[in-house]
Amino acid sequence: MIELANLSAHFGDAAALRDVTLTIQRGDQLGIVGESGSGKTLLALCLMGMASDSAHLTGRLSIDGRDMARASERDWQQLRSRRVAMVFQEPMAALNPLRRVGDTVMEPMLLHEGLSRGEARKRALSLFEEVGIPNPDQRLRQFPHEMSGGQRQRVLIALALACNPALLIADEPTTALDANVALRITDLLQRLAREREMALVFISHDLAAVARATDDIVVMYAGDMVERGPTAEVLNAPAHPYTKGLLGARPDPGVAVRDVKGKRRRLPTIPGAVPPLHALPQGCRFSGRCPVELPCCAAQRPVFSQTDQARGAACHLLTERRDD
Amino acid sequence: MTDAPLLEVRNLTRRYKLPRQSLLRAPPVLTALEGAAFSLCAGETLGVVGESGSGKSTLARLIMAFERPDEGEVLFQRRDLHGLSSGELRRLRRGFQMVFQDPFGSLNPRRRIGWSIAEPLRASGETEHLGYRVAEALTQVGLHSADAGKYPHEFSGGQRQRIAIARAIITRPALLVADEAVSALDVSIQAQILNLLMDLQDDLGLGMVFISHDLAVVGSVCDRVLVLQHGKTLESGAALDVLRAPKHPYTKTLLKAAGVRP
Structure with a gap:
């Protein structure tokens, strides 16, 4: 349905997204x-x-077989909401505070599908029920500030589903929410994707949330795709040093705070910070922070290679090993 | 660890009046914190x-004496913070300092960071050797003394949180209250800052109240844990006990949200 091949995005000379x-x-x-x-x-x-x-986009970005990398805004308007839709991170910022949420949710139906207001209202009602908003009749008439954060996120999900998209993108949908609510929103997204046979792209910095919500995972670092594979496999046996570092730095609730001598255990860390766009390393972008760096890493960019049918990573260590 | 606790919180309760619904009725009251109680020794960390x-956060503000409780006491080094005169409180303040969540919001963008870091010293009436003390604090948090002349925007998020910590330890406090001090940071930076807090505790013998919504983070730095919901203490105990065998269903939910492996 969607195919990306060597898709890169440049801001000036800097590649913020690479291949x-x-x-x-x-x-x-x-x-x-x-x-x-x-x-x-x-x-x-x-x-x-x-x-x-x-x-500036280069490479191929095809949706339903059409290359959209250089498509016009007009072409995109045909696809947005109907084929691809997005749930944004900040539910308060993504909703117009001066409009009733019902009107916001009905807008894409009126705009893209030419429904009458009555038909759109009916669909909005059933969407509110589907995403678990109680008293949908009353809720449609409310303004964003009258709702809780979790409810607002549900409204945004209903809005994204308004025109029955084939792909739903959720960008940090649970980051601003409390643990309880976040769990429920994650489950809701998963259930909706399954019931509607819709594809779901779940974007998050939170490994725990991604582990719960997805079957496959892509790990990104400084614009590069560094590892890809089935979520459970990647998290249980990461191949790329960055994925390993990320998992290691995440505190494990089962480990005692102090060792036998009563000294507090330190957490494993990745030294340094993600380099800014204008100061990216020449070769592997993780070089300089990587604990297992080879001489070639700083100068030469590793190729993304499959380790088995479902998994792959971009790391010199993996290709080195295979050459042996 | 000394015998007398560094910090003792007894039956702490705080109520807020909500906006009046009707002229004829008393305004509704929200009990933000009810009967919180714990004690903390030097070098020890309590997770909330x-x-x-x-x-x-109400608990943090009461411990920091930013506001007064409706009931209960906060004893810092055996003195009730809410029974002191404002002058006495100001002098005692250098003993307990706070690290806030948002390093972007808590540093003045138009001042060099050296100025911001020295602020608690000036507030407690110290005027001598400020430059030396700032340099010392910066080194303690892993930055360079020359960084004092830079502005907040020149630093990354993790570095800014280090600056916030430098500002908190510059008065050489005995107690640190960290309110969501690592929540805004990326995972790899978060681990660096948690390690830094532990290093400082070992070096300076700090007692710490570590507040977070993330049970995994709390479990990695705290000796004991207090779980709060709607102002009430649901359970408390040794961190490992609470994390391995949570008694309350709410704690289990928090643990589920914090787990990495499915």
């Missing part, structure tokens, strides 16, 4: 993880046709 | 876990 290659089929539940600056949100914006104003 | 509205 992303992946396919998304109907029913796929794909997680994209990475820290800030990894390019995960930019990737989502590319899929929505909302990146091309400021970024 | 809960979600928004659980009362954890």
Whole structure:
């Protein structure tokens, strides 16, 4: 359904997204993880046709067989909402505070599908029920500030589903929410994707949330896709040093705080920070922070290679080993 | 560890009046914190876990004496903070400091960071050797003394949180209250800052109240844990006990949300 081949996005000379290659089929539940600056949100914006104003796209981005990398805004309007739709991170910022949420949710139906207000209202009601908003009749008439954060996120999901998209992109949909609510929203997204046979792209910095919500995972670092594979496999046996570092740095609730001598255990860390766009390393972008760096890493960029049918990573260590 | 606790919180309760619904009726009251109690020794860390509205930030503000409780006491080094005169409180303040969540919001963008870091010293009336003390604090948090002349925007998020910590330890406090101090940071940076807090505790013997919504983070730095919901203490105990065998269903939910492996 969606196919990316060597998709890159440049801001001036700097590649904020480099050679992303992946396919998304109907029913796929794909997680994209990475820290800030990894390019995960930019990737989502590319899929929505909302990146091309400021970024220069190269490579192939095909949706339903049409190459959209250089498509016009007009072409994108045909696809948005009906084929691809997005749930944004900040439910308060994504909803117009001066409009009743019902009107916001009905807008794409009126605009894209030419429904009458009565038909749109009926569909909005059933969508509110589907996403678990109680008293939908009354809720449709409310303003965003009258709702809780979780309810607002549900409204945004209903809005994204308004025109029955084939792909739903959720960008950090649970980051601003409390644990309880976040769990329920994650479950809701998963259930909706399954019931509607819709593809779901779940973007988050939170490994726990991605682990729960997705079947496959893509790990991004500084604009590069560094690892890809089935979520459970990647998290249980990460291949790329960055994925390993990310998992290690995440505190494990089962380990005692102090060792036998009563000294507090330190957490494993990844030294340094994600480099800014204008100061990216020449070769592997993780070089300089990588604990197992080879001499070639700083100068030469690793190729993304499959380790088995479902898994792959971009790391010199993996290709070195195979050459032996 | 000394015998007398560094910090003792007794039956702490705080109620807020909500906006009046009707002229004729008394305004409704929200009990933000109810009967919180614990004690903390030097070098020890207590984790306070809960979600928004659980009362954890109210607890922090009461310990820091930013506001007064309706009931209960906060004893810092055996002195009731809420029974002191404002002058006495100001002098005592250098003994307990706070690290806030948002390093972007808590540093003045138009001041060099050296100025911001020295602020608690000036507030407690110290005027001598400020430059030396700032340099010392910066080194303690892993930055360079020359960084004092830079502005907040020149630093990354993790570095800014280090600056916030430098500002908190510059008065050489005995107690640190960290309210969601690592929540805004990326995972790899979060681990660096948690390690830094533990290093400082070992070096300076700090007692710490560590507030977070993330049970996994709390479990990695705290000796004991207090779980709050709607202002009430649901359970408390040794961190490992609470994490391995949570008694309350709410704690189990928090643990589920924090787990990595499915």
